[in-house]
Amino acid sequence: MAGPFAISTPPSSPLAPAAKRFRTATLGCKVNQYETQYAQELLESAGWLAAKPGEPADLCLVNTCTVTHEADVKARHLIRKLHREQPSGEIVVMGCYATRAPDDLARLPGVQKVVTDKDQLTKDLEPWGVTDSLPGIRGFAGHQRAFVKVQDGCLLDCAYCIIPTVRPRFSSRPIEDIVSEVAGLVANGYREIVLGGIHLGHYGLDLSKGKPRQHWSRLWHLLDKLEALPGEFRIRLSSLDAAEARESLLKSLAGNRRIAPHLHLCLQSGSDAVLTSMRRRYSAARFLEQVAMAKELLDHPAITTDLIVGYPGETEADFEASCNVARLAGFAGMHLFAFSAREGTRAASLPNPVHPTIIHDRMRRAAVLEAELANTFRHSLIRRNLDVLVETADEARPGHVVGTACRGVRVSLRGLLPALRRKLVPVRAIGVEGDLVMGEPVAEHLGPSRNWEKSSVLPTKLSRLALPVC
Secondary structure, three states, X not given: XXXXXXXXXXXXXXXXXXXOEEEEEEOOOHHHHHHHHHHXXXXXXXXXXXOOOOOOOOEEEEEEOOOOHHHHHHHHHHHHHHHHHOOOOEEEEEEHHHHHXXXXXXOOOOEEEEOOOHHHHHHHOHHHOOOOOOOOOOOOOOOOXXXXXXXXXXXXXXXXXXXXXXXXXXXXXXXXXXXHHHHHHHHOOOOXXXXXXOOHHHOOHHHHOOOOHHHOOOHHHHXXXXXXXXXXXXXXXXXXXXXXXXXXXXXXXXXXXXXXXXXXXXXXXXXXXXXXXXXXXXOXXXXXXXXXXXXXXXXXXXXXXXEEEOXXXXXXXXXXXXXXXXXXXXXXXXXXXXXXXXXXXXXXXXXXXXXXXXXXXXXXXXXXXXXXXXXXXXXXXXXOEEEEEEEEEOOOOOOEEEEEEOOOOEEEEEOXXXXXXXXXXXXXXXXXEOOEEEEEEOOOOOOOOOOOOOOOOOOOOHHHOOOOOO
16 A cells, blocks of 8 residues: 655665766555565666765666655656756666556656556666666665565456456465575565565465466465575564465464464454455455464464445444454554545446545544554553564663564564664564554563574573663
8 A cells, every 4th residue: 555655775886986876766565565675686787887865876766656646746846856857867667557558657757757567677777777687686785674575467357456357366475486586685684574465365376377276376385485485584474365364374374483463454444335346356244353373372462453434335334343453453543545436447437425524534543543543552561571683772762763563563672783783583572652662672582482493692691681781
């Protein structure tokens, strides 16, 4: 889903001073972020250097999203802003908006190329010196976690969603290619790998079609192979369709020592009438059954979700049904989206649109509920052990750092960033302040939760965790 754009400046490589500079900007999902990183490494392989902050760039690559009208607006605004700041720089536009409306983007100032088919990215970047494709990525610029795209395309036909139109080809990457890429990222210091896809739960359908079951390559087979890799790291799944959160998959996740106890199960609505109109594959009751099963099989997992507010025909009772399901599920967080009609989808022509004033009010109420549920989940973690991937300094608390816990919450803990950045640190949750869980590093490195393997990477004593002297 659309979010604030991220402008990334990858580390510079030791090339000649005359090398040209580039920068990237990304709108949208983790798959888009992966594809931007891949494009960055293509340019670097062709001799380009990353522009430093404030430094002019000869080329700007913008990766767009089109899941909502707002995402389109942000993309156009961003492209115009980049052109104003660097009128002599060339702009290449890629992503879902580029696929959906290439002519609209081609008319924007500074745009030299619109990549309508990401599978042709290497060829489309030939004018900028790119000649060869790459097997995968080596790092993830600007991030302490690495996102890995494992599949593309969606076989479903949800009434509101434009993505199957702009990503029509369903394909899964071979397991061996993903394992090799993840192994390289772990070797380069990444301790959390987020597996992403347009429809992650359908990973491997194409690889397994027509083969006997013993030769299938499905998501659980991929996870088994990744679990066997050496080193200390964890795996987070980006999102799953609730219909795929079956008992067999959940048991596989529960038995895999690498998997973070965090599932993002897309609800979209808690009203059966709305779910039917959306062409979703579950009822509200079935969704809650899947959540209950996940909570039974996994260790106090965080369950997060997406919720669309103001879908055509949504009544006050429908909205209240969504809120009720959210309360019963006990979500740790909700991504809230006001319905955005996408031309070419069934929902765009449905009768009874919800008035914007009503949507605004329901979004406000949903946000209040989301904050309440998230706070309840954070407090439920007190006195639990959490494994925290340290990412940044805690600006509000000198001598503290902030990171993402295995259960997805943000945690503040004592420590110094240079020693702890991108490391997994075991902590015990001792309180909650605002949207942060407060954690205390444990005296002994107990290893990641659920009996993850011990590692020589992390120090074992508090005195070696670069803690401030009291």
